[in-house]
Amino acid sequence: MVDWDLAVRIGSRIAGEGPSVPRDEARRVVAELRAGADRSTGLVRDYTGLVAQDHTAPVLVVDRAGWVQANADAFATLLAPIVDKLTEKKPPTGLTAAVGSRITGAEVGSVLGFLASKVLGQFDPFSPPDGRLLLIAPNIVHVEQELEVDPHDFRLWVCLHEETHRVQFTAVPWMRQHMFDQISAFADTMEPAGFLEDGLTRIVEGIKNVRSGGGQTGSILDVVGTPEQKQLLDGLTGVMSLLEGHADVVMDGVGPTVIPSVDRIRARFNERRKGVGVLDKLLRRLLGLDAKMAQYRDGAKFVRGVVDKAGMSGFNVVWESPEHLPTRAEIGDPDAWMARVLRT
Structure with missing residues (x-):
């Protein structure tokens, strides 16, 4: 249903290469990022009390094209559960399959290309066996220059x-499977009959809503x-939001x-998160990046x-089981979560 090779080619072309850096300087940046990730493991462990084994997930310092490829794989x-569900119920055939996979590949590639110039780092929990940490060197260099801050x-x-993020997933081993189970549950709700027609109609309406400035939201996920x-x-x-x-x-x-x-x-950096330009802000809303910024804040x-009320040990109860995870409503009401989980 998705031509992933086409998505990678288009995404890499749209993303570009980023700032030009001399080869020796590039090597120093890569080495410093690897060392920074390694140093951060102990700092995070001491602050949070979460214990994750060192080097359980590899650190990859990549360029924009490498990030596009990694995310296409992810x-x-x-x-896969959603694609399997849809193709099981109504498998695409012939020209429909060939054309449809290229259209979706081009769409996914365009999104990845846009994001590849924005993202600084990412933990990919779905890469076997324990995930992998991605640091996008050209974007980090670009932003540190743009903000005029100390690069080190x-x-x-x-x-x-x-x-x-690496510690969250490696110190809490059930987290990866829990999120995958949620995606599988989402796949079970997918029905191919009228899905594309109905979805496209709602996407168009969502785009109109975003451009007019109406409504509470405008991301593609919200409208479909x-x-x-x-x-x-x-x-x-x-x-x-929790993570x-x-x-x-x-x-x-x-x-x-x-x-x-x-x-x-x-x-x-907080000022930069607001986005710049009309097109940039429109794309951020459509892709749900505004909601992403709200996740950091909330x-x-x-x-x-x-x-503040229960201490770090009290907060760390959240990692004990999926039942202890906060709901979306509880994210905005910590007292409600503490009443339910900590019985306070």
């Missing part, structure tokens, strides 16, 4: 955030989801002890709210 794995401080700051799908997405949103907010809290908690210019970096507020 999406192929992640979407900024690189360690990024590593702290992304290494926290049925009530059952939205309920599942709410659960995933709660988990992602992203926790990583932000850790980087801000550890940062002042090892990164002298962390306050300057945080202030300038998740961090939840984590701080619990830690």
Whole structure:
């Protein structure tokens, strides 16, 4: 259903190469990012109390094309349950399959190409056996130059955030399977009959809504989801808000002890997260990146709210089982989560 090779070619072409850096300088950046990720493991462990084995997931310092390829691989794995479900119910054949796979490949490639110039780092939990940490060197260099911040401080700051994600998944072994199970449950709700026609209609309406500035939201996920799908997405949103907010809290908690210019970096980076330009802002809303920014903000507020009242040990109860994960509503109401899980 998706021509992944075409998606990678288009995504890599759209992404471009990023800033031009002399070869020797590029080698030093790569080495520094690897060292920063390695150093961050102990810093995250000491701050959070989460114990993950060293080097359980490889650290890959990649360029934009490498990130596109890695995410195409991850999406192929992640979407496999949905693709299997749809093809089992109504397998595409002949010209429909050939043309359809290229259309979706071009669409996915366009999205990956846009994102490949924005992302600084990412933990891919679905890469066997234990996931992998990706650091996108040209984007990190580009942003540190754009923000005019100390490059060494900024690189360690990024590593702290992304290494926290690695620790989350490797210290909490059930997390990976839980998220995959949620995706599989989402796949069970997919019906091929009228899916494309109905979905396209709602996407068009969503684009009109975004461009007119109306409504509470405008991402593609929000406009194509049925009530059952939205309920599942709410659960995933709660988990992602927790993971992203926790990583932000850790980087801000550890940062002042090892990164002298962390306050300057945080202030300038927060301003950058707002996006620039009309097209950039439109694409961010359509792709749900505005919601992603809200996940950082709301998740961090939840984590701080619990830690302030229950301490880090009380907060860490969240990692004990899937039943302890906050719902989307509880992300905005830490007291409700503590009442349910901690009985406070």
